[in-house]
Amino acid sequence: MANVPKKLFRGVASTTLTGVYTVPADTTTIITNIVVANAGTSSASILVKLGAITLIPNTPVPGNGMITLDVTQVMDVAGQLVEVQGTSTSLGVHISGVEVTA
Template identity: 35%
Template structure:
């Protein structure tokens, strides 16, 4: 089995809960970190759902603040990551992990 470090998502999410990553068939993914950066001076919120479990729900993110969530969460084939921000164009989210196939 090969383990490959991977950026699972990098972007400015929608204001509706949107799937940004799906674990490939015959693969296990381990989510290692989530970085949420508010590039605006305006406070907003972030929501992240992994495999139907809310990781953060409407978490307040202050203007110009960065939140780092370290974890070791195992996902299986066809599990998904969904993200959402409260105000358009305020957040950049990076999700990193390891794919094992």
């Protein structure tokens, strides 16, 4: 098995729910870290879903603040999505993990 640490997504949160990562065929993905930074001066909220599960439910991020989440969330169904939505495009999101292939 090959274990490959990866940046699964790095970008700005859209204000509509958007798929930012799709689990590839024949791969198990393990989400390990999520960081959300708010570059704006006003509070904004972030929603992160892993498949059908809401992991971060419209959580406020203070202006010029950040949240970090260390997790071990296995996604083992090809085509499963990681989805992100913010209330402001001032939210930067970084999701990292490991892809495991046979």
